[in-house]
Amino acid sequence: MxxxxxxxxxxxxxxxxxxxxxxxxxxxxxxxxxxxxxxxxxxxxxxxxxxxxxxxxxxxxxxxxxxxxxxxxxxxxxxxxxxxxxxxxxxxxxxxxxxxxxxxxxxxxxxxxxxxxxxxxxxxxQPQRFRKDSAAVKKMIDAGDFGEIYHAVAYAMRRRGVPCRDTFIKKALSGGGPMFDIGVHILDLTYWFMGCPKVHSVKGVSCTKLAKRTDIRGAWGEWDRKSYDVEDFATGYIRFADGRTIFLSCSFLANMEKMEDFSTNLYGTEAGLRWPEGKIYTEKKGVLQDIEIRFDSLPNITPHHEEIRAFLxxxxxxxxVPVKPEESLEVIKILEGIYKSAETGKEVVF
Ligand SMILES: NC(=O)c1ccc[n+]([C@@H]2O[C@H](COP(=O)([O-])OP(=O)(O)OC[C@H]3O[C@@H](n4cnc5c(N)ncnc54)[C@H](O)[C@@H]3O)[C@@H](O)[C@H]2O)c1
Structure with a gap:
């Protein structure tokens, strides 16, 4: 060759x-x-x-x-x-x-x-899996530091962050709004942290509340209000076959404190974690402890480059491959399930 x-x-x-x-x-x-x-x-x-x-x-x-x-x-x-x-x-x-x-x-x-x-x-x-903070957390999870992670709350929420290109706002090109664009990142990461369980069911809502309005301005420039035909907010409650759960919320435009909240909160039987801050919440010898992970002690890497190197x-x-297509299938099942549930108002059971 x-x-x-x-x-x-x-x-x-x-x-x-x-x-x-x-x-x-x-x-x-x-x-x-x-x-x-x-x-x-x-x-x-x-x-x-x-x-x-x-x-x-x-x-x-x-x-x-x-x-x-x-x-x-x-x-x-x-x-x-x-x-x-x-x-x-x-x-x-x-x-x-x-x-x-x-x-x-x-x-x-x-x-x-x-x-x-x-x-x-x-x-x-899925470059989020290749970040140094993600890789470090995954090692701790796999070593049992958090016990059983039985619930997670994942956010991909932006205050005024519509990507203005047609690629992201026209359904014919994007297939969906923030859920397919940024929700897929935080969901895939959270799902991987939880050990990639089989999805049982999904219930969700998706809607467009702010993106069509001309009095709402974009922090990254303006988008074509007429072309915009995807949701600007979606939320879902995901139940896995083993009974564990994720609560997911995604938005391009939400009235909230920060400009962005791209985070996941893991709730485990031994400890909880807020990523990417690296805050661990636990109890040892009858005393509550808040521990801070120092990711800055790890060598700097570029996640996109790491994923390409790993694929090669x-x-x-x-x-x-490190991101197995069968895992991506479960992730897409969840996202499609949220849209379907939003349409029907019912829980989607797989
Ligand atoms: N991993 C990440 O962090 C990340 C960030 C941004 C975008 N993305 C993903 O990358 C993809 C592209 O996003 P982007 O930001 O580069 O969009 P973009 O609009 O900047 O670029 C897409 C390019 O594809 C071209 N194109 C469209 N249809 C084509 C076709 N059928 N054949 C050949 N060329 C075609 C367009 O002309 C354009 O130059 C999307 O799937 C998006 O979700 C990932």
């Missing part, structure tokens, strides 16, 4: 590809970026002129014809993840795909089936 180099092709050359994925791939010695695809001429120009990528196309099918490409990195809007992943797997490529892996359970199931059939790796990019290692050594 072409000396020791692995060929990479990137589909979707916008924000996340240029800011996070490209620098991540460029750090690695044993890869070569052969191609990039984008439907926008401006993005293709960036790929060619700023990043010197040799093969740049407007259609991902052309990229898949390049034999030297082993890995396809999908950085397009959410609703295109499914068709691009399926075509890439069918072409014999390994796939790392931006979050959410896809926008429905049916799509994720199809992707898992295709990956198995093709014998290729498939992984959702799995491709090279034919190992199971």
């Amino acid at each position: 072409k000396g020791k180099k692995y060929g990479v092709g990137i589909v979707g050359f916008g924000g996340i590809a240029t800011a996070c994925h490209m620098p991540g791939w460029q750090k690695l010695d044993d890869i070569e970026i052969f191609g990039a695809v984008d439907s926008s001429g401006k993005a293709r120009k960036t790929a060619k002129e700023e990043f010197n990528i040799p093969h740049v196309f407007d259609d991902y099918r052309k990229l898949l014809e390049i034999k030297d490409i082993d890995i396809i990195d999908i950085c397009t809007p959410n609703t295109s993840h499914f068709p691009i992943t399926i075509a890439s797997l069918k072409a014999g490529k390994h796939v790392i795909c931006e979050k959410p892996l896809a926008v429905s359970v049916k799509e994720v199931e199809g992707m898992i089936k295709e990956a198995k059939k093709a014998g290729r790796k498939l992984m959702a990019a 290692e799995c491709v090279k050594k034919d190992r199971e």
Whole structure:
């Protein structure tokens, strides 16, 4: 296989590809970026002129014809993840795909089936798992420091943080609002902290309360009020087969104290934890204790780069990927379940 180099092709050359994925791939010695695809001429120009990528196309099918490409990195809007992943797997490529892996359970199931059939790796990019504070907490959880984590409260709430691009506010592209954009991050992390249990049922609400209003201003610029057709708030109560629970809330626009609350609170039989602050709450020898973890003593890492490096290692050594697609399936089950429950007003039981 072409000396020791692995060929990479990137589909979707916008924000996340240029800011996070490209620098991540460029750090690695044993890869070569052969191609990039984008439907926008401006993005293709960036790929060619700023990043010197040799093969740049407007259609991902052309990229898949390049034999030297082993890995396809999908950085397009959410609703295109499914068709691009399926075509890439069918072409014999390994796939790392931006979050959410896809926008429905049916799509994720199809992707898992295709990956198995093709014998290729498939992984959702979930960089929160690769943060140094997350990795440290996960080690403590797995060592039993918190006992049984029987409940979690997870927030991905912003006061005035609508990402203004169509990629995030048009359902035809995003598949959903803050739940698919930022809720998926905190849910995946919390779910992983809890050991990835099987989902039993979900009850939820989603609504659009502020995003259509012209008197509400964005801290990150203005969005097209007419195009905006996703929720701006969603909340869900998730019950796992083993009886444990998560309460999740997500918003782009909420009247709240901070500009952002991206956190998870774990409640365990031995101790509780607030992440990312690293505050532990426990009782020892009859005395309540609040303990602070010093994450700053750990070496600095870039989560997006770590996830790319970890994915490549799995491709090279034919190992199971660290974010298993079956885990992403449960996460998407929850998110889809919240939308379904919001529509029907009923609990969705799986
Ligand atoms: N992990 C993270 O922290 C993080 C952060 C931001 C975005 N994302 C995810 O990354 C993906 C892209 O987000 P972004 O911020 O880069 O969006 P973006 O709008 O900046 O870029 C998307 C690019 O894809 C191109 N595109 C759209 N459809 C295409 C198609 N069918 N074929 C080829 N190119 C196509 C667009 O022209 C655009 O250049 C989304 O799934 C999003 O959820 C992840």
